[in-house]
Each structure stands twice: as C-alpha cells, then as structure tokens.
Amino acid sequence: MTWWLWIILATATFTVAVALHDITQKHHAILRNFPVVGHLRYLLESAGPELRQYVVADNDEELPFSRDQRRWIYASSKLENPYFGFGTDNDIGAEGYVFLRHAAFPLIDPTPDALIPCTKILGGWRGRAKAFRPPSIINTSAMSFGSLSGPAVEAINRGAALAGCMQNTGEGGISAHHRHGGDLVFQIGTGYFGARDSDGRFSIDTVLQSIGSAPVRAIEIKLSQGAKPGLGGVLPAAKVTREIADARGVPVGVTVHSPSRHTEFGNVDELIEFVERIADATGLPVGVKSAIGEETFWHDLAARMAETGKGPDFVTVDGGEGGTGAAPGTFSDHVALPFRNAFPLVHRAFAEHHLHENVVFFGSGRLGFATDAMVAMSMGVDMINVGREAMLAIGCIQAQRCHTGHCPTGVATQNRWLTRGLDPTDKSVRLGNYIVALHQELRALSHAMGATHPSLVDPERVEFGSGTGGLVKAHTALGVDPGLFDAEHRARLSAMLSETV
Numbered sequence: 001m002t003w004w005l006w007i008i009l010a011t012a013t014f015t016v017a018v019a020l021h022d023i024t025q026k027h028h029a030i031l032r033n034f035p036v037v038g039h040l041r042y043l044l045e046s047a048g049p050e051l052r053q054y055v056v057a058d059n060d061e062e063l064p065f066s067r068d069q070r071r072w073i074y075a076s077s078k079l080e081n082p083y084f085g086f087g088t089d090n091d092i093g094a095e096g097y098v099f100l101r102h103a104a105f106p107l108i109d110p111t112p113d114a115l116i117p118c119t120k121i122l123g124g125w126r127g128r129a130k131a132f133r134p135p136s137i138i139n140t141s142a143m144s145f146g147s148l149s150g151p152a153v154e155a156i157n158r159g160a161a162l163a164g165c166m167q168n169t170g171e172g173g174i175s176a177h178h179r180h181g182g183d184l185v186f187q188i189g190t191g192y193f194g195a196r197d198s199d200g201r202f203s204i205d206t207v208l209q210s211i212g213s214a215p216v217r218a219i220e221i222k223l224s225q226g227a228k229p230g231l232g233g234v235l236p237a238a239k240v241t242r243e244i245a246d247a248r249g250v251p252v253g254v255t256v257h258s259p260s261r262h263t264e265f266g267n268v269d270e271l272i273e274f275v276e277r278i279a280d281a282t283g284l285p286v287g288v289k290s291a292i293g294e295e296t297f298w299h300d301l302a303a304r305m306a307e308t309g310k311g312p313d314f315v316t317v318d319g320g321e322g323g324t325g326a327a328p329g330t331f332s333d334h335v336a337l338p339f340r341n342a343f344p345l346v347h348r349a350f351a352e353h354h355l356h357e358n359v360v361f362f363g364s365g366r367l368g369f370a371t372d373a374m375v376a377m378s379m380g381v382d383m384i385n386v387g388r389e390a391m392l393a394i395g396c397i398q399a400q401r402c403h404t405g406h407c408p409t410g411v412a413t414q415n416r417w418l419t420r421g422l423d424p425t426d427k428s429v430r431l432g433n434y435i436v437a438l439h440q441e442l443r444a445l446s447h448a449m450g451a452t453h454p455s456l457v458d459p460e461r462v463e464f465g466s467g468t469g470g471l472v473k474a475h476t477a478l479g480v481d482p483g484l485f486d487a488e489h490r491a492r493l494s495a496m497l498s499e500t501v
C-alpha cells in the first residue's frame, strides 16, 4: 500500500473513533447530536477572543484594551513608530469622550525624555526615616510571582531598573525573580506571604528578613483590589512549587488560602497602628491599597489620621475595572466602583481633613495611557500604577487565559514549556521603553496644556463630551470640588517639587 493510502486509512480510522466516542459520551449534547463536526464549535469558542481580536473587532472597540491601545504599547515598547495616520477614527461625539484643552502658547520642554518625578515626597508627611521622592510617577502595579511567571516578573524587574521606576511585588512575597536591580514596593496581602511565621500569622521579623535582602523602597498593605474586592484567594497545591513556596513562606505542594480580610486589624484605629508598627520597624513609607466600596471607611480613616497625626503615607485606589490573575466574573464585573467614580470620593475624604496635600495618591485601573493618566491626575492622583499595560509591553496578547495556567505568551502561567518562550532580557527592554514612552507622552501633553508637570495642569482644561454635542468639565461630571485644585494648590505642589528629603 502506498503512503497516501496509509494516511487516508489512518484519518478515516481516527474520524470513526472520534465519531464513536462522540455518539456514546453523555456530557456534551452537541457532540452526541453532531459527532466530529460538533468539535468545531468548541474550537471556535476557545479561539473566540483571538478571532474577534484579529478579525472582527474595530480599533477602539475591545475591552479591556482596544487594538489601538495595544498597538500603542507594542509599538512604543519595541521603539517602532507609535503614531497613527490620517486622523482619529474614534467616535469623538460619544458621551464621556475626553477632550484636553491645549494652551494657545504651549510650553517648550527642555528635557522631553526625562522621567516625571512625584511632586510629593513619599513618607514625607510622617517623616519616615527612608522617605524619598519617587523619580517616576509611573510604576508597575502589584502582580505576584505565582500569578505571573518567573521570567515575566524578572522582565518587569529588569525593565523597572532600566526605566528608573519601581515594581510592586504583588502579594506573593519577594522571589529570586524580583532581584535583578529594580526597586520594589513590597506588598503585604491578607495571606501575609513573605511576612508570616510558620503558623501563617503576620510576623514583623519575617518582613524585616524579606526586605533586608532586596531594594524595597515602600510597603503596601493590600486591603482589596478592583477585580475581586471582598474576596480572598486560593493557590492550588499543584501551583505551590518550591520557588513559589519559598517566596511566600508556605509549605511546598499544599493548597494556600488567603482570607478576604486581614487578621491583624479589624477597624480604622487598628489599621493605623498596623501601618505605624511596620513603618517604625522598617523606616519605610507604608501605604494601603484598596478598591472602593463603602465610603464611610475613608472618612473615618482620614478623620482619625487628622486627629492622631498617624497613618498611611500613601493610598492606592484601584478601579473596579482593574485586572486579576483569576476571580469570579460577578466580582470583576460588578463589585467596587470604577476608578473615575472611586478616586474623587477618597480624595474628598482626605481633603475634608486637609490631608490631601500630605498623603501620596496612587491610582490604577487602565491608566497606562497618557490621556487616562492625565484625567486621573487632574482629579488629584500623584502616581500611576500600570498592571496589564506592563504585561502587554512584555508580550501579553490579551488572550485572557491568566486563570487557566495556559497563557500562550508565558506571561501569566507557570507552565515551563510556555514560560521558556519569554526571554526576560529582551522583554525587559520593552517594559523600560514603554514606561519611558508613557512619560514622554504625558510630558508632551502637560506642556501642550501649559504646565511643566501633569500634576500642575489646570483641571479646567479637562472635559468630557456630553453625548449630545456639548461639553462638561471633568470635575463637574465626576463631582470633584474644583476649589481643591485652584492656582494656589498648584503653586504649593510646584513648590513641593523643589523640597529636599
């Protein structure tokens, strides 16, 4: 028999076997009713996101990141041409469309490639021993080793070092992949990974050990994140490898649960004491990260901080549109306020107690683009954290498989075959380029809008389309008190820029 007859025979045998399996199985009605061809439906379902992404969707249609947004990150990170030709293809009449009003006589920027430093000193208000001025207002957001692969964490760390920004460790502790030169923000979550004793309880000695061997510049206590507020997490036994177990301080191969709330504090006063305990022991600025639900908490926190003169050096507000490695859809879709509604509420609470110029505000939730960052900063955000945008820069294709362990680009998986495709050295350069490009665009925008720093832009210049042809000031639309951002406030921020630590 010739070789092609063998192939036909093998194909026919395989097809009959699949057909027999499909007809006799009872799990999938489609396969029982449409043997063999029914598999096409599952194939199309699994490849749906990619197909829509490449074939069906418009440039500005997709979420969480549109093709234009992804293209801008890819092009900037590869130092390719990030420009768009022919003019905008956006629907500029849409409700909420952002308009930024440029100055008649834009400023000329003498250093268009320089990083933008924070106007405030992190830890300055509380006089922490290791207070400092962050040299970059753009930093990478909390993403743990475990949710991200080792090479991805390493690429971000090396990229942060190249760009001169900080990498937030996420709640999975500090691993070997975090030690490639990039400065760190060490995150402590409810599981106290990298900060717990052998019984799983918080331990300040373990914190000191963790930060002693790494360039940690600040500590962030995570209350919640936008994609899964009010929920804990589970790291299945199979994922608890030796490396991950070491970073987290947990036994190898045993399922690890992190509860939905901290066990070390249960009210505002205890939270403040916890912050102070860590800051006293480490000398570092200490902040809290949270998605926003209950409003009274923020008023209580600000009030007690004003009364005691103690509390977090920084507050990270994560929008409900934020990302996650894995979470139930209900929580990602519906729990916690979106960033633009969430942040003003927190800022207002601190402003009522005259703390808004002391506390450093970080924001996250799809803010890794100059326009979104500018809108956020016009509401009082001092620093921008980028999570998924950083993932895109190191090769993520928005396949949305983070929760399956099968991320095809090796970014959000522990599968060795998939992670070997990600070269951390090559991808670190891309991360660095993206961070620098975002600074450049934000600088250019600020100067076009008549200010030398995005925090100094007059927020009156930020407007939204009303959807019926009119314009509405962003502050009016978002319920922000414009009085908090007047010329005197901006002059004080400007003066802070020249303060020394």
Ligand SMILES: Cc1cc2nc3c(=O)[nH]c(=O)nc-3n(C[C@H](O)[C@H](O)[C@H](O)COP(=O)(O)O)c2cc1C
Pocket (backbone or CB within 6 Å): 141, 142, 143, 144, 147, 148, 169, 170, 171, 172, 187, 222, 224, 225, 226, 289, 318, 319, 321, 322, 323, 324, 325, 364, 365, 366, 367, 368, 385, 386, 387, 388, 389, 402, 412
């Ligand atoms: C894969 C992945 C892992 C994450 N892990 C953490 C984490 O450990 N701790 C945390 O506070 N947030 C975590 N986040 C949320 C991000 O830090 C960030 O707040 C959120 O994605 C919004 O920023 P973005 O829109 O720039 O991604 C994670 C997000 C992703 C996508």
